[in-house]
Amino acid sequence: MKIGDIVKINDIEEESLAKEGRLMGTVIEFDLYNPPREMRESRAYMTGPRGEIMAKVLWSGTQQTGWVLQKRLDVISMQNEQAMLYNINIGNNKE
Numbered sequence: 001m002k003i004g005d006i007v008k009i010n011d012i013e014e015e016s017l018a019k020e021g022r023l024m025g026t027v028i029e030f031d032l033y034n035p036p037r038e039m040r041e042s043r044a045y046m047t048g049p050r051g052e053i054m055a056k057v058l059w060s061g062t063q064q065t066g067w068v069l070q071k072r073l074d075v076i077s078m079q080n081e082q083a084m085l086y087n088i089n090i091g092n093n094k095e
Helices: 014-020 079-092
Strands: 006-009 025-033 052-059 065-069 073-077
Touching: 006 014, 025 065
Parallel strands: none
Antiparallel strands: 006 025, 006 073, 025 052, 052 065
């Protein structure tokens, strides 16, 4: 997953997401989420940075942003695919 990818939430029904205006969105930023100590699983065996990756998503239905754990998102269109389609469509519109 990269900035610019189009994503959807994978653990909520599409009907509910559509009502909320979060059916799909564009990833605009990443960060790490460290839950409070009482919510953490035992991670003593982990090395490196702790926490879970979160993605900031610009939702298409609301035009607002929101943070979602990356593991809850599925990529439905990658940034490179979008650029290629855009270039193809622009090329087809030339006279």
